[in-house]
Amino acid sequence: MNDVAAAAGVALKTVSRVVNNEPGVNTATAERVQAAIDRLGYRRNDGARTLRQGRTSSIGLVIEDVADPFYSGLSRAVEDVALGHDYLVFTGSSGESPTRERDLVLAFCARRVDGLIIVPAGEDHEYLTPEVDAGIAAVFADRPPGAGPETDIVLCDNSSGSRAGVEHLIAHGHRRIAFLGDSPAIFTAQERLRGYRQALAAAGLPYEERLVAMGPGDQARVQADVERMLSSPEPPTALFTGNGRMTVATLRVFASLASFAPPGVRHGGGAEPMERPALVGFDDFELADLLKITVVAQDPVGLGRTAAELLFQRLSGDDGPPRRVELPTRLVDRGSGEVGPGS
Amino acid sequence: MNDVAAAAGVALKTVSRVVNNEPGVNTATAERVQAAIDRLGYRRNDGARTLRQGRTSSIGLVIEDVADPFYSGLSRAVEDVALGHDYLVFTGSSGESPTRERDLVLAFCARRVDGLIIVPAGEDHEYLTPEVDAGIAAVFADRPPGAGPETDIVLCDNSSGSRAGVEHLIAHGHRRIAFLGDSPAIFTAQERLRGYRQALAAAGLPYEERLVAMGPGDQARVQADVERMLSSPEPPTALFTGNGRMTVATLRVFASLASFAPPGVRHGGGAEPMERPALVGFDDFELADLLKITVVAQDPVGLGRTAAELLFQRLSGDDGPPRRVELPTRLVDRGSGEVGPGS
DNA sequence: ATGAAAGCGCTAACAG
């Protein structure tokens, strides 16, 4: 900027005015400055600018995994809102590691992001207190934070959604419905289990431990649990899966059990294969329509957009009490809840 | 930092030394400083630090869409490499808009990122020349840049992969193979078309314009093209689709045509429905295994990792000639190339 | 082992 000023024969501040389109610069002078800028290939250093201004016009986004379709939808929504406000986004994946979540958040804070959107992996967010006290706005999305500062929170209505999905199965005559959920440490997994129990209780059905399996979503674990349940004396006639990965893993188990018909397909003749159990999954996924899987759809884009909008309201001065928003879910009936002995 | 220094009764520089673990500080003094830091909740301002140091320890990543599984895999790989080097990542989606690509890149440059990884949407990258001259490293991934500075480039071997996919269909007896590609403006679409033509030529098969359709990947366009081709006098017996979205769209078309059997399934009795055409797709996708779709798999994670590794080599001083890396593709045979009249 | 001074590139506040 100094060089430009020298080249144009003006003072530093005049260059600054031109660069920022500030009013009160003679047109001729402005042109001379602009010419010098173009000639020298000058670009304003936004790092210095933000240091001076005290705002960085950037936010940090910490999610579980950018490569997970649910979170990448959320991520894209946050990005779009941010760009609409001329903000840039630092993105990081925690991979369900509380340590990595914390390290990312603190790294973003050290860069003095103006705000944070966090899908928490950890259960202790005291580490955020000094940062929030220092004026960094934070919004939690998808899961509530553990102990720590009071912030805005945006969630899906997990228990109601889960309850609706299980009630759908019950309405189609199923009495023994298994629940396959994520690790119990995860908030959403607990909530969805709660909805499952509510649905059973409301229908006067017993809650059976043997029909509930919670744990990591890897194929091996799901395979073991599904096979164990299906080969038990009184097997479930329907499965309710607690998230998209779990649903897909269950479909792979079905495919591996040769005695079942493929998803959504009835054989036209020959020996009738064993009917596969009904299946309803929490969370929609690509190709669920083709595979005809009934799901309780969440709204990842809505989650991201809402979180970002709340954040920008805070950034523009809103200092009302913390808000908690729950987004509704939607049952998408594609027929997979109707099949099987229950129907 | 001033406050901490005052509180600890030392000079500013001593606090700086403690914060950065620089040697040459008396243990007792260091403890006193640390106590003051903790008490005051002091955090180093990395913005100021990077201003002084001239490096920001951050990179910018511009992709087409963070919510697309292909790019989100790439994105995650970049992020992992960056975090391994203690770098932070600004992420942005261009949405195939050259303007948005340019705006994002220039915004990242204004923040003085040390490096850029770009999946280009535009065809003119002259806008990058001043930035690269100013010392910002750039690597292009997935597609080569248009006119502009010479940089490292990481691509998939699109034409070979496409050729292998089409040859697979030819090997299974197909003679009329349609090609459904992305808009011709997109480099990868052109390359994959080239591979398709090479495979036909090598087998002595004619190239028929009527069997080639290129355009945006939306369902309506794909539906129209596929239906037109299949209802033509001499319909193709096989389709080769130019990317994952196109493959999925084609599967939806198949599902909508009630006369076809569902993917991978033969009816056991009754009136035999019209056999659906064979299908091979470029790019693997979630559940392709369940749907039994043969694909030419790319390696999005390898693409991202390689691009990031090249970038960090440049950042650590490598100034050799620009490199161009082509990652191999892999044919994953799941049986969908064998079906139909050709086999 | 510690500190003082200068300055990274910019803008806010106040002149002229």
Added chain:
DNA sequence: CTGTTAGCGCTTTCAT
């Protein structure tokens, strides 16, 4: 309309 001065928070350089 234009310029001067100070300082954002830190690190570099050079003294002590």
